[in-house]
Structures are given as C-alpha cells and as structure tokens.
Amino acid sequence: MPGGPPLQLPPHRASSATLAGAYPFLLAPSCSTGVLVGTDALTGEPFCFDPWDLYATGVLTNPNVLLAGVIGQGKSALAKTLALRSVAAGRRVYVPGDPKGEWGPVADAVGGVVVRLGPGLPTRLNPLDVPAADRAVAHAHRLRLLAALAATALRRDLAAVEHTVLDTAVTAATGRTGSPTLADIVTALDSPRPDALEGRDLAHGLRRLIRGDLAGMFDGPSTYRLDADAAMVVLDLSALGSDDQALELAMTCAAGWLDAALTTTPGHGSSVRRWVIYDEAWRLLRSVPLIRRLQSQWKLSRAYGIANLMVLHRLSDLDAVGATGSEARSLAEGLLADCSTRIVYRQEADQLTATATSLGLTRPERDLLAALPRGIGLWRMPGRSHVVRHHLHADELAVVDTDAAMRGTSPQRPPEVAR
Ligand SMILES: Nc1ncnc2c1ncn2[C@@H]1O[C@H](COP(=O)(O)OP(=O)(O)OP(=O)(O)O)[C@@H](O)[C@H]1O
Ligand SMILES: [Mg+2]
Missing domain, CATH: 3.40.50.300 (P-loop containing nucleotide triphosphate hydrolases)
Incomplete structure (x- = not known):
C-alpha cells in the first residue's frame, strides 16, 4: 500500500x-x-x-x-x-x-x-385544607392524609375498621365545619358513637398534633396560603x-x-x-x-x-x-x-x-x-x-x-x- x-x-x-x-x-x-x-x-x-x-x-x-x-x-x-x-x-x-x-x-x-x-412559632398550616371544588377529591385527600398521620403516630398499619371510623369522622367534621381541622377530626373521633372503641387509638395518635409537642403547628386553620406567584x-x-x-x-x-x-x-x-x-x-x-x-x-x-x-x-x-x-x-x-x-x-x-x-x-x-x-x-x-x-x-x-x-x-x- x-x-x-x-x-x-x-x-x-x-x-x-x-x-x-x-x-x-x-x-x-x-x-x-x-x-x-x-x-x-x-x-x-x-x-x-x-x-x-x-x-x-x-x-x-x-x-x-x-x-x-x-x-x-x-x-x-x-x-x-x-x-x-x-x-x-x-x-x-x-x-x-x-x-x-x-x-x-x-x-x-x-x-x-x-x-x-415549629413549637411556639406563629405560623400554622392546616394539612386538611383542600380548596378543591370537587368534594370527593377533598374527602379522599383528607382521608389519605389522616390515615398516614395515624399510622405514623401509632407506628403500625391501621385496621380496616379504623379506616371506616376515619371516613365517618371526616364526613361528620366536614358536615359540621365545611373545612375541618385536625382538632375537628379528634373531636369527631371523641364524640360518643357506636364505633368509639375502634376510634380510640386513632384519636390518641392524632392528639399528639393537637396537645402534644407538635401543638399549634397543624391543628387549626392555615395562617398562610400558598402564594401562586412566589418563585x-x-x-x-x-x-x-x-x-x-x-x-x-x-x-x-x-x-x-x-x-x-x-x-x-x-x-x-x-x-x-x-x-x-x-x-x-x-x-x-x-x-x-x-x-x-x-x-x-x-x-x-x-x-x-x-x-x-x-x-x-x-x-x-x-x-x-x-x-x-x-x-x-x-x-x-x-x-x-x-x-x-x-x-x-x-x-x-x-x-x-x-x-x-x-x-x-x-x-x-x-x-x-x-x-x-x-x-x-x-x-x-x-x-x-x-x-x-x-x-x-x-x-x-x-x-x-x-x-x-x-x-x-x-x-x-x-x-x-x-x-
Ligand atoms: N461544586 C462545588 N464547588 C465548590 N464547593 C462546593 C461544591 N459543592 C459543595 N461545595 C461546598 O461543600 C460544602 C458541603 O456541601 P453540601 O452542604 O452541599 O453537602 P451535602 O452533600 O449536602 O452534605 P450533607 O450530607 O451533610 O447534607 C458546602 O459548604 C459547599 O459550599
Ligand atoms: Mg445536604
């Protein structure tokens, strides 16, 4: 070559x-x-x-x-x-x-x-705040969130009957207030009902967010609304x-x-x-x-x-x-x-x-x-x-x-x- x-x-x-x-x-x-x-x-x-x-x-x-x-x-x-x-x-x-x-x-x-x-700080967010027009969407969001919170607080999965009890409590609290808070849910769980026994653990677990060390952060109406324009x-x-x-x-x-x-x-x-x-x-x-x-x-x-x-x-x-x-x-x-x-x-x-x-x-x-x-x-x-x-x-x-x-x-x- x-x-x-x-x-x-x-x-x-x-x-x-x-x-x-x-x-x-x-x-x-x-x-x-x-x-x-x-x-x-x-x-x-x-x-x-x-x-x-x-x-x-x-x-x-x-x-x-x-x-x-x-x-x-x-x-x-x-x-x-x-x-x-x-x-x-x-x-x-x-x-x-x-x-x-x-x-x-x-x-x-x-x-x-x-x-x-944080504890003692003035801002509060209501995690159950769902400004959705669709009530079924809002209900499902609240239910999922509450189930996750209760399971985390109790360190165990919820029993089927507890999901039903939560569902009833969310319906009752929403009917009463329109836009329920965690405190409203615990009140609904505490109120005398035929399934009060099944709801006892749930109320106990969620109470930490209302009276325990996390009180004042997530248990009332939101004091801040998401600013859609914030970068x-x-x-x-x-x-x-x-x-x-x-x-x-x-x-x-x-x-x-x-x-x-x-x-x-x-x-x-x-x-x-x-x-x-x-x-x-x-x-x-x-x-x-x-x-x-x-x-x-x-x-x-x-x-x-x-x-x-x-x-x-x-x-x-x-x-x-x-x-x-x-x-x-x-x-x-x-x-x-x-x-x-x-x-x-x-x-x-x-x-x-x-x-x-x-x-x-x-x-x-x-x-x-x-x-x-x-x-x-x-x-x-x-x-x-x-x-x-x-x-x-x-x-x-x-x-x-x-x-x-x-x-x-x-x-x-x-x-x-x-x-
Ligand atoms: N690409 C880079 N060039 C120069 N300095 C850097 C760079 N990346 C990170 N640093 C410096 O390294 C330090 C540690 O970085 P950083 O806090 O991001 O680490 P990290 O991986 O998040 O650590 P940790 O697991 O503790 O959260 C910071 O002070 C940062 O300024
Ligand atoms: Mg880091």
Missing part, C-alpha cells in the same frame, strides 16, 4: 454497555432549554439539565431525580443551585421540609417565601430538632398541605414547571406511611408539571424501610424506579456493589464512585451516563455554603443529626 504498511491493530469487540462507559463521546443533554449544571468532566462540554424536556423527548421515563452521596459532597449545593438557576429560567421551586434550616438563604436570594414551622416556597422545620417521629409527622402534614395547595391553587396552570425538593429525604424513608404518600403524590405530580428531587446518602437508605419482599421494601423500590435520573456522588466502599447493581453501572463507573471528589457526580439516565463537575458561582457559594459553622464564621448552623 502506498504510504506505508496498513495499521496492525487487533480488532476490539465490546458490549454497547461497556463502550458507553469507555467511549465518552455521548451527546450531553441540550443547553437550549435546560439550566447549566457545570461541565462534562470527560469532554469538557457544558452540561445542562431539564427533566421536563428530557421527559417530553422520551429520554427520561419520568422527570424525578434521585441524588445520593456521602456527607459533605455537595448534594445540597447542587440541589440549591438547580433551584436558583431554575427560578431564573422561570420555574418555581418548593421545599416541603427543610429539617436543617439551610434553604432560607436560597429562598431569600430569589425573593421567595420561608414558612417557619420559591420553603417550609423550614429546623425548629423541630432531632426527634425523627416528630419530623415524620410534621413532614407528612407539610407535604400534604403543599400537595393539596399545588394541585388546586388557581394560577398554577400545567404549563408552569415546578421542582419539589426533598433534601435530607433519608430521614423520612423509615416511615412506611410517608413513603406510601410520597409515591402516590409522585404518580400524580407529572400531570401537574412537577419534578421531584430526593436527596439521600446512599441507595441502601431505601432498603432501611423493611425486609426484602415486604410491602415497605417494594414501595421504596418503586420510589427508586420512579426516579429516571439518578445522580450519584461519592459512595463508601461497602456501598459500591449494591449501588452498581441497582443502577446497572459498568465496572469503570462503579470504580469511579469511590474516588469522586466533592462536586463531581455520575449522572445516570436511561441509556446514557455522564460524569459532571458541578460549577458554583461565587455569589451562589455564599448562599449554599454549609461549611461556615465548621470554620467558625457562623453560629447559626443547627446541630448535625446523627444516624
């Missing part, structure tokens, strides 16, 4: 799964609509993300996102900058529970609303401290209130794209009723232009809810399946195999997870993956910084909650 001998390379065969990891020249999602996240660490190209467009074009099977990584890797920083940049792109952002009280500055930065809830709304639960059961109850109420408000507030056309962000979600995943509620909310949320973002430490946080084969476990697995985008930040060595198996990672991707530095994550979407370096602007860094207390520059960081 003129010009020299032919190239003597042996042919190379590999599966498309391996080539996808070894051959990084995959097209990143378009930046024409998505918000900029940072750069693709392998190609240096800008990396943008818009779950709604990727869902609309069939790349994603749903717009929900799971974000997992060990402590301090920049998960919240990523969620917060996605929030800030999404607001700039016309999206709205809702944080139904902020147990560390670290989202306030983010909402302040975009002129959003921070609703602080961002954060429900700050940091005043609750580290009591996990109190947080689960409060989260159930707060998320239930937000769910009803988002799906019924006038002005929220389905064209508005909204993020609902559950930071520190691992603290909620030990509650089966809460997972059940999350899952049914997520199923509905697509119809309302909502993308959910759930932040965990590790995928095995989802296993913690119950034994293999249990209802709890399959609910948690369903929640993972409902997240078409999985972003994985650094994982501990003992998590690598399980993470790789549940996410179907290639060997190089798996090995990468143990070595990822702060701010760099593996983004898995169906049929594609990217290693993305998340870039923070100096102005954003001031808003998302959670290390300030460690450096002694801010006395405000609430204490870390140990697992």
Whole structure:
C-alpha cells in the first residue's frame, strides 16, 4: 500500500454497555432549554439539565431525580443551585421540609417565601385544607392524609375498621365545619358513637398534633396560603430538632398541605414547571406511611408539571424501610424506579456493589464512585451516563455554603443529626 504498511491493530469487540462507559463521546443533554449544571468532566462540554424536556423527548421515563452521596459532597449545593438557576429560567421551586434550616438563604436570594414551622412559632398550616371544588377529591385527600398521620403516630398499619371510623369522622367534621381541622377530626373521633372503641387509638395518635409537642403547628386553620406567584416556597422545620417521629409527622402534614395547595391553587396552570425538593429525604424513608404518600403524590405530580428531587446518602437508605419482599421494601423500590435520573456522588466502599447493581453501572463507573471528589457526580439516565463537575458561582457559594459553622464564621448552623 502506498504510504506505508496498513495499521496492525487487533480488532476490539465490546458490549454497547461497556463502550458507553469507555467511549465518552455521548451527546450531553441540550443547553437550549435546560439550566447549566457545570461541565462534562470527560469532554469538557457544558452540561445542562431539564427533566421536563428530557421527559417530553422520551429520554427520561419520568422527570424525578434521585441524588445520593456521602456527607459533605455537595448534594445540597447542587440541589440549591438547580433551584436558583431554575427560578431564573422561570420555574418555581418548593421545599416541603427543610429539617436543617439551610434553604432560607436560597429562598431569600430569589425573593421567595420561608414558612417557619415549629413549637411556639406563629405560623400554622392546616394539612386538611383542600380548596378543591370537587368534594370527593377533598374527602379522599383528607382521608389519605389522616390515615398516614395515624399510622405514623401509632407506628403500625391501621385496621380496616379504623379506616371506616376515619371516613365517618371526616364526613361528620366536614358536615359540621365545611373545612375541618385536625382538632375537628379528634373531636369527631371523641364524640360518643357506636364505633368509639375502634376510634380510640386513632384519636390518641392524632392528639399528639393537637396537645402534644407538635401543638399549634397543624391543628387549626392555615395562617398562610400558598402564594401562586412566589418563585420559591420553603417550609423550614429546623425548629423541630432531632426527634425523627416528630419530623415524620410534621413532614407528612407539610407535604400534604403543599400537595393539596399545588394541585388546586388557581394560577398554577400545567404549563408552569415546578421542582419539589426533598433534601435530607433519608430521614423520612423509615416511615412506611410517608413513603406510601410520597409515591402516590409522585404518580400524580407529572400531570401537574412537577419534578421531584430526593436527596439521600446512599441507595441502601431505601432498603432501611423493611425486609426484602415486604410491602415497605417494594414501595421504596418503586420510589427508586420512579426516579429516571439518578445522580450519584461519592459512595463508601461497602456501598459500591449494591449501588452498581441497582443502577446497572459498568465496572469503570462503579470504580469511579469511590474516588469522586466533592462536586463531581455520575449522572445516570436511561441509556446514557455522564460524569459532571458541578460549577458554583461565587455569589451562589455564599448562599449554599454549609461549611461556615465548621470554620467558625457562623453560629447559626443547627446541630448535625446523627444516624
Ligand atoms: N461544586 C462545588 N464547588 C465548590 N464547593 C462546593 C461544591 N459543592 C459543595 N461545595 C461546598 O461543600 C460544602 C458541603 O456541601 P453540601 O452542604 O452541599 O453537602 P451535602 O452533600 O449536602 O452534605 P450533607 O450530607 O451533610 O447534607 C458546602 O459548604 C459547599 O459550599
Ligand atoms: Mg445536604
């Protein structure tokens, strides 16, 4: 052959799964609509993300996102900058529970609303508030919420007869007041009835929200109505401290209130794209009723232009809810399946195999997870993956910084909650 001998390379065969990891020249999602996240660490190209467009074009099977990584890797920083940049792109952002009280500055930065809830604080939300014109929808919402609250408070599933008793109590309280509160429901459960015995536990469980440590937060008419024009709304639960059961109850109420408000507030056309962000979600995943509620909310949320973002430490946080084969476990697995985008930040060595198996990672991707530095994550979407370096602007860094207390520059960081 003129010009020299032919190239003597042996042919190379590999599966498309391996080539996808070894051959990084995959097209990143378009930046024409998505918000900029940072750069693709392998190609240096800008990396943008818009779950709604990727869902609309069939790349994603749903717009929900799971974000997992060990402590301090920049998960919240990523969620917060996605929030800030999404607001700039016309999206709205809702944080139904902020147990560390670290989202306030983010909402302040975009002129959003921070609703602080806690013992002794003046704001109250009625989780049974459903301004729906359809009475059957309102009734079903109230019933689902009350069942979840009672099951969380009692730490057990409700008996069939207890569901019936709740149903009767909701009908009675709604008939009397039009827009019942938790206090009205407990009064209805307390009133002398043939099924009083079956309702005794329910009233006992729900009473914690009325007379116990959670009194005054969710037991009367709402003092705040969701502002349809607010770019961002954060429900700050940091005043609750580290009591996990109190947080689960409060989260159930707060998320239930937000769910009803988002799906019924006038002005929220389905064209508005909204993020609902559950930071520190691992603290909620030990509650089966809460997972059940999350899952049914997520199923509905697509119809309302909502993308959910759930932040965990590790995928095995989802296993913690119950034994293999249990209802709890399959609910948690369903929640993972409902997240078409999985972003994985650094994982501990003992998590690598399980993470790789549940996410179907290639060997190089798996090995990468143990070595990822702060701010760099593996983004898995169906049929594609990217290693993305998340870039923070100096102005954003001031808003998302959670290390300030460690450096002694801010006395405000609430204490870390140990697992
Ligand atoms: N991409 C980044 N570039 C520079 N600094 C970053 C980046 N991401 C995060 N940081 C800094 O790292 C610190 C920890 O980040 P962050 O609070 O987001 O971690 P986390 O993963 O949410 O931790 P935790 O599990 O404790 O909630 C913050 O002070 C943040 O400013
Ligand atoms: Mg965090």
